[in-house]
Amino acid sequence: MKAWRVHEFCEPEQMQLEDIPVPEPKAGEVRIRNHAAALNFFDILLIQGKYQVKPPRPFTPGSEVAGTIDAVGEGVEGFAVGDRVQASALGGSYAEYSLAAAAKTFKIPDAMSYEEAAAMLVIYQTSYFTFTKRTTITPGEWLLVHAAAGGVGMSAMQIGKAMGARVIATAGSKEKLDFCMEQGAEAALNYRDASWVDEVKKITGRGANVIYDPVGGEIFDLSTKCIAPEGRLLVIGFAGGTIPSIAANRILLKNISVIGSYWGGYCELHPEFMAEAQADLFAMYEAGKIKPIVSQTFKLEEAITALQALGTRRTIGKVVLTI
Numbered sequence: 001m002k003a004w005r006v007h008e009f010c011e012p013e014q015m016q017l018e019d020i021p022v023p024e025p026k027a028g029e030v031r032i033r034n035h036a037a038a039l040n041f042f043d044i045l046l047i048q049g050k051y052q053v054k055p056p057r058p059f060t061p062g063s064e065v066a067g068t069i070d071a072v073g074e075g076v077e078g079f080a081v082g083d084r085v086q087a088s089a090l091g092g093s094y095a096e097y098s099l100a101a102a103a104k105t106f107k108i109p110d111a112m113s114y115e116e117a118a119a120m121l122v123i124y125q126t127s128y129f130t131f132t133k134r135t136t137i138t139p140g141e142w143l144l145v146h147a148a149a150g151g152v153g154m155s156a157m158q159i160g161k162a163m164g165a166r167v168i169a170t171a172g173s174k175e176k177l178d179f180c181m182e183q184g185a186e187a188a189l190n191y192r193d194a195s196w197v198d199e200v201k202k203i204t205g206r207g208a209n210v211i212y213d214p215v216g217g218e219i220f221d222l223s224t225k226c227i228a229p230e231g232r233l234l235v236i237g238f239a240g241g242t243i244p245s246i247a248a249n250r251i252l253l254k255n256i257s258v259i260g261s262y263w264g265g266y267c268e269l270h271p272e273f274m275a276e277a278q279a280d281l282f283a284m285y286e287a288g289k290i291k292p293i294v295s296q297t298f299k300l301e302e303a304i305t306a307l308q309a310l311g312t313r314r315t316i317g318k319v320v321l322t323i
């Protein structure tokens with residue numbers, strides 16, 4: 001089968017498209033004939049060797065996939081060849097076939113396309129996890145979502161809104177701000193313009209009750225200036241490339257909480273969470289409350305171009321490889 005391979009940590013441009021054997025599912029695993037594989041920002045960090053998890057080389061990048069069941073390993077129940085599924089891929093998804101643990105494979109609703117299904121897993125699980133296990137949202141609270149036109153940002157806007165939050169979005173271009181308003185944000189602010197901090201205070205009165213931050217750096221720092229007393233500042237990621245620090249007196253004086261939210265780490269300790277969350281997310285999808293927006297698709301062979309688009313902030317919502 002065709003698969004992208006990383007032999008040593010490198011830039012995405014140095015990945016190789018190779019012919020490798022189709023993998024055999026072990027006990028408890030399924031093999032998927034891939035139709036779509038979604039890109040995540042952390043795929044770039046993983047390829048570069050800059051992510052917190054460093055896989056043994058060579059490896060195939062990509063963590064989420066959708067397609068049809070092609071083979072089932074020993075002891076797997078509930079799946080048959082031909083079932084339409086999405087999964088968290090074991091050993092990569094930028095390939096024609098992927099393996100996945102049956103426990104991390106889910107049958108998808110009939111109305112859901114493979115592109116949507118591949119795009120849905122990581123980002124919606126992350127925001128659902130954040131808003132159910134790391135904090136809660138009380139209807140009417142102000143939720144400020146940074147990088148809201150990106151993958152996790154889009155899911156946070158949609159899930160937050162479905163839970164009753166009033167959403168303020170930030171993003172870095174007019175096109176992205178328009179997207180956020182179409183997604184139901186009440187205000188969309190360009191965080192390349194420093195006035196966004198005062199705007200948040202003006203709109204909310206006392207500041208945002210919940211701030212969802214996948215960017216880090218200065219954006220995190222400035223967020224402490226427009227968070228409401230007793231607010232929750234959620235640490236999601238560092239797409240801006242700088243891991244921020246915070247002086248403990250700022251946490252104390254406004255009675256705020258700074259909360260880490262790492263979905264992958266939680267699932268390792270609580271493997272049952274993924275299926276529970278996915279059941280709720282499918283129900284929200286079928287009720288029309290959430291919808292993954294795939295703004296661009298690329299062929300498997302174009303994975304490098306797709307990663308370049310993602311790494312240079314040119315994408316909106318999710319980017320998916322079609323296979």
Ligand SMILES: NC(=O)c1ccc[n+]([C@@H]2O[C@H](COP(=O)([O-])OP(=O)(O)OC[C@H]3O[C@@H](n4cnc5c(N)ncnc54)[C@H](OP(=O)(O)O)[C@@H]3O)[C@@H](O)[C@H]2O)c1
Nearest residue numbers: 041147150151152171172214237238239240261262263313
């Ligand atoms: N905690 C978790 O469990 C979890 C799960 C998934 C992802 N993450 C993390 O969340 C972050 C975002 O992931 P994603 O999949 O949403 O990525 P994405 O779709 O690429 O969106 C990231 C957005 O960040 C903004 N950004 C700001 N500074 C940037 C920079 N220097 N380079 C690139 N983008 C920059 C860009 O929006 P603008 O152009 O509007 O600024 C970009 O669209 C990553 O750090 C990822 O590792 C965390």
